[in-house]
Amino acid sequence: MxxxxxxxxxxxxxxxSTWGRAxxxxxxxxxxxxxxxxxxxxxVKQLYAIGVLSLAIVVVSGLFIGMVLGLQGYTILSDxxxxxxxxxxxxxxxxxxxxxxxxxxxxxxxxxxxxxxxxGLMKATEQLASLEMMGVDPLRRVAAPRLxxxxxxxxxxxxxxxxxxxxxxMLVGVDWLGVYAGSFWSxxxxxxxxxxxxxxxxxxxxxFGVVCSWIAVFQGYDCxxxxxxxxxxxxxxxxxxSLAVLxxxxxxxxxxxxxx
Amino acid sequence: MDPSPHIVLEDxxxxxxxxxxxxxxxxxxxxxxxxxxxxxxxxxxxTLLKMIGGQLKPSSGRVLxxxxxxxxxxxxxxxxxxxxxGMLFQSGALFTDLSVFENVAFPLxxxxxxxxxMIRDIVLMKLEAVGLRGARDLMPAELSGGMTRRVALARxxxxxxxxxxxxxxxxxxxxxxxGVLVKLIRDLNRTMxxxxxxxxxxxxxxxxxxxxxxxxxxxxxxxxGTPDELRQHGSEQVQQxxxxxxxxxVPFHYPAPDRVTxxxxxx
Numbered sequence: 001m002x003x004x005x006x007x008x009x010x011x012x013x014x015x016x017s018t019w020g021r022a023x024x025x026x027x028x029x030x031x032x033x034x035x036x037x038x039x040x041x042x043x044v045k046q047l048y049a050i051g052v053l054s055l056a057i058v059v060v061s062g063l064f065i066g067m068v069l070g071l072q073g074y075t076i077l078s079d080x081x082x083x084x085x086x087x088x089x090x091x092x093x094x095x096x097x098x099x100x101x102x103x104x105x106x107x108x109x110x111x112x113x114x115x116x117x118x119x120g121l122m123k124a125t126e127q128l129a130s131l132e133m134m135g136v137d138p139l140r141r142v143a144a145p146r147l148x149x150x151x152x153x154x155x156x157x158x159x160x161x162x163x164x165x166x167x168x169x170m171l172v173g174v175d176w177l178g179v180y181a182g183s184f185w186s187x188x189x190x191x192x193x194x195x196x197x198x199x200x201x202x203x204x205x206x207x208f209g210v211v212c213s214w215i216a217v218f219q220g221y222d223c224x225x226x227x228x229x230x231x232x233x234x235x236x237x238x239x240x241x242s243l244a245v246l247x248x249x250x251x252x253x254x255x256x257x258x259x260x
Numbered sequence: 261m262d263p264s265p266h267i268v269l270e271d272x273x274x275x276x277x278x279x280x281x282x283x284x285x286x287x288x289x290x291x292x293x294x295x296x297x298x299x300x301x302x303x304x305x306x307t308l309l310k311m312i313g314g315q316l317k318p319s320s321g322r323v324l325x326x327x328x329x330x331x332x333x334x335x336x337x338x339x340x341x342x343x344x345x346g347m348l349f350q351s352g353a354l355f356t357d358l359s360v361f362e363n364v365a366f367p368l369x370x371x372x373x374x375x376x377x378m379i380r381d382i383v384l385m386k387l388e389a390v391g392l393r394g395a396r397d398l399m400p401a402e403l404s405g406g407m408t409r410r411v412a413l414a415r416x417x418x419x420x421x422x423x424x425x426x427x428x429x430x431x432x433x434x435x436x437x438x439g440v441l442v443k444l445i446r447d448l449n450r451t452m453x454x455x456x457x458x459x460x461x462x463x464x465x466x467x468x469x470x471x472x473x474x475x476x477x478x479x480x481x482x483x484x485g486t487p488d489e490l491r492q493h494g495s496e497q498v499q500q501x502x503x504x505x506x507x508x509x510v511p512f513h514y515p516a517p518d519r520v521t522x523x524x525x526x527x
Contacts, residue, residue, distance in 0.1 A: 130353035130412075133313050134367050135342040137335075141370075 051153030066168025099162035108241035119220025150213025272321035346416030406437025
């Protein structure tokens, strides 16, 4: 009993100290907003690595998810004779939920794991220590550009995901299953509100961008600098990011659309 | 030259994970000379360098560099002090996404506003000093271990520091690369007047270039002096280390239970 209590206490202390380190890490890195002394160039480089190189997986996933939504939506809605509302269903599903959430999950798997592995390897090969010894703060040089790039890239990727998804839904619904194109677009136009749906979706993806980038960069920075340590940190990035995204999605949905 | 010591450690105690690594270490490193810090593996030689560079803080005691108490410096002052230090890491720690040229140019680009043509000239001069001017366009993955350390050395002297620290520069090097590094450390000290702190357990190479050496074991300095003085040192532990004897005050066997406990009473 005493042992179990001691273990619980130790676990609690470790958790608190990790949260403390993560908080200090984020504030230290955000103070170092890119811009000075070549920082903008580093930001652009990271935007390419995190954002542009994630485009392929986001576009392909968005296309297939939109096509599946079109097919499933048509099957269900045609039972009620309301297949004309398929455009509305696809757009709202993508813009409010699937766009931000699936993009964040893809981001965690592709860019997040790469960020953790890259920074972890920089730590293991003493590159971070050598930056410190050269009088260069690794939080500003390494962490800040990656964090900011993640904050910027995620909403843009989510928008692209939703746009491609809607196009994929149109391919199936209109071009394949024969829903009237005018109804497809007009039902979408009349039901999707810019502030309530598009902006709320963007806010979600921005929150997910902050959380996923924070977890990924911190896990790399805080990892045990061995091959096993980097591997464990990369796994933690994907698991923690996915759980955080799904949990936060519920909270944000409740606040934005649940009338709370 | 300023006669005051460049680095002073006063009664430094350092413990990590419940293990005491330094238990009252005091030493004074003279300016403009090569000082070797030696001792068996795992005695905390690299930890000592990290304390001098402010990457680790002692549990108690003082670490002074150029009269400034490193553990008490604020973030800005510490980073400013580090601009006057160079450090050669055991792995070289080159940035793997930058070419040899860009690795050496890195501190200049970050800390100065020199025009590109001047940075180019300085980088080529530093690479010439380590004999690798012709390797400027190679990537770190294309370099041998010895070349990696030479490029890292060129990078660590890019800002003309007053102090340079070498962490196990000879470890894992072939005899030619080792000879090159010995020559470079000696030449850099002579031509640039650098204070050089050499952490190593390679006795012949270190003794061939250092002016003064400290031998650390069991969390304290067990011997110090010139190489000749240390060769005559009366401590058995110092002699065991210098002569590489497998058994002595540092036992061959790691502490273990009694043999009978493990194997029984076998004749």
